[in-house]
Amino acid sequence: MTVSAAARPGLATAAPIVVIAVFGITLGITYPLLALLLEQRGLPRGVIGANGAMTPLGMVVSAPLIPRLVRVVSPWRAMAAASVAIAVLLAVLAGSDDLALWFVVRFAVGSCAVTMFVLGETWISEAAAGPRRGQLLTAYTSVMALGFAVGPAVMAVAGDGSLVPLVVAVACSLLAVVPLWAARARVPRMVSSGAIPVRGLLARLSVLLLAVVSVAVFDGVTLQFLPAYVLGEGLSPRLAALALTVLLVGQVLFQYPLGWLADRIGPRRALVLSLSAGAAGALALPWAVEVPWLFWPLVAVWGGLAFAGYPLALTILGDGLKGAGLLLGNTAFAIVWGLGGIAGPPYSGVAIDWLGPAGMPLSLATIWLLALAVIAVARFRTPGTVGAHR
Numbered sequence: 001m002t003v004s005a006a007a008r009p010g011l012a013t014a015a016p017i018v019v020i021a022v023f024g025i026t027l028g029i030t031y032p033l034l035a036l037l038l039e040q041r042g043l044p045r046g047v048i049g050a051n052g053a054m055t056p057l058g059m060v061v062s063a064p065l066i067p068r069l070v071r072v073v074s075p076w077r078a079m080a081a082a083s084v085a086i087a088v089l090l091a092v093l094a095g096s097d098d099l100a101l102w103f104v105v106r107f108a109v110g111s112c113a114v115t116m117f118v119l120g121e122t123w124i125s126e127a128a129a130g131p132r133r134g135q136l137l138t139a140y141t142s143v144m145a146l147g148f149a150v151g152p153a154v155m156a157v158a159g160d161g162s163l164v165p166l167v168v169a170v171a172c173s174l175l176a177v178v179p180l181w182a183a184r185a186r187v188p189r190m191v192s193s194g195a196i197p198v199r200g201l202l203a204r205l206s207v208l209l210l211a212v213v214s215v216a217v218f219d220g221v222t223l224q225f226l227p228a229y230v231l232g233e234g235l236s237p238r239l240a241a242l243a244l245t246v247l248l249v250g251q252v253l254f255q256y257p258l259g260w261l262a263d264r265i266g267p268r269r270a271l272v273l274s275l276s277a278g279a280a281g282a283l284a285l286p287w288a289v290e291v292p293w294l295f296w297p298l299v300a301v302w303g304g305l306a307f308a309g310y311p312l313a314l315t316i317l318g319d320g321l322k323g324a325g326l327l328l329g330n331t332a333f334a335i336v337w338g339l340g341g342i343a344g345p346p347y348s349g350v351a352i353d354w355l356g357p358a359g360m361p362l363s364l365a366t367i368w369l370l371a372l373a374v375i376a377v378a379r380f381r382t383p384g385t386v387g388a389h390r
Contacts, residue, residue: 015183016127020120021143023083023176027113028151029169030090031055031223034106036155043099053342054103058110060338063331066118067324075119076187080177082112087173094166114334116176119190122330125318126188133319134267137311138259145251145307152245190327205329207378208313209336211271214367215310216340218278221348222247222303225360232357233289246296247303254304259311267315270308272375278306279368282361306368 031052038048069078089105089112096102121140128136151165158164180187226247227240235243262270281302288295317329351359 015179015186016120016123017140017143018179019079019176019183020116020124020140021147022172022179023116023120024144024147025150025154025172026086026090026169026176028148029154029165029172030109030151032152033155033165033169034093034102038102041097047099051099051102051106054106055110055113056338056341058107059114060335060342061107062111063114063118063334063338066115066331066334067327069115070119070190070327074187075123075190076180076184079116079119079187080180082115083173083176083180086112087170090166090170090173094163094170110338114338118327118330118334121314121333122190122327123187125314125326125330126322127186128318132263134259134262134270134312134315135256136259137314138255138262138308141307141311142252142255145248145255149245149248149252189323191324205317205332207375208317209332210371210374211275211309211313212333212336213340214275214278214371215307215313216337217344217347217367218306218364220341220344221360221364224345225348225352229285229357229360230289233286235289243299246299250300250303251307252304254301255308255311258305258308259315262312262315267312267319271312271316272372274305274309274312275368275372275375277302278309279365279372281306282365282368285361286358 035048035052038051066078073081086109089109093102093105124137124140128140151169154165154168158168223244226244230240230243231237258270258274261273281298284298285302288298313333314330317333318326321329348360348363351363353359355362
């Protein structure tokens, strides 16, 4: 393979990575900002939580419609419309105090967001075919994590009560259309050019969906409970906030090394390493929190290696799949991710009520250990690509 040929996958994936990363800044601002605005209005926490749940609910309900959507509208037009629609919806939220409207709008935001992610990840997966597949997909999720990390930073600079972050979110959503328009000729059609490999797709999904839900639960639980866990273990409020920042920085820094390793030892083995790291990190957390010099590196590495399970699952899913089959697989991932985001915090919350602060890491470890047990029993393989490197 020539140098230019080897470089093409990276160049081909640059456009969708930029599109989704810029769009990710929008959601990175939106999630915490809208909760803060509702809290400033004096609403009960239960109402705020229910309002926040409308976005993942919109994702779950709308994801199954995406394969039909791309048969009517081209994928790049669907993504452009979704990005512009989110900008309009956020502008509506900025100008309205009607709580009922907020519920409807946040559901619609979820519907548009899942369109961006499913189509964007299908685009990236098709473009990333080749020996550097694991590196490219972990690079995508690392950049995406950076986009989400920018959101809280924008809020910190703008100050409490400012609508500046919402203006930035609207601008980023519109800005995502620019690289999307420039690369519109590269967006794959995502429709079937023949029979969809249903049996092969189901064989992959049977185990991969459990890996995806474990990462989704981890993401939702840590965003909501990690600062409270650190507080409950006796650390200061400043350190509690820092813990979430360190976790997000770890997601930016430590996913790519596992993607690099996946391209050498196979994504299946790398996925097992990711799930094992998630379980080990969760089990070590109650002990490490007593040792500051160990706790902070642990949180960073744990955040990156555990979250890498998602791009590694994407790597395995997309190996040999294209078009409608790949789109259906990514749609299933989106549905399961939304369900994990909805169910994860209540599940971990019950564990915390039962076991105290340690319930958070123990509940996460349980999910990862379950996923590892299923993988061991299923002896799952990627159809058509099983070989020595797996």
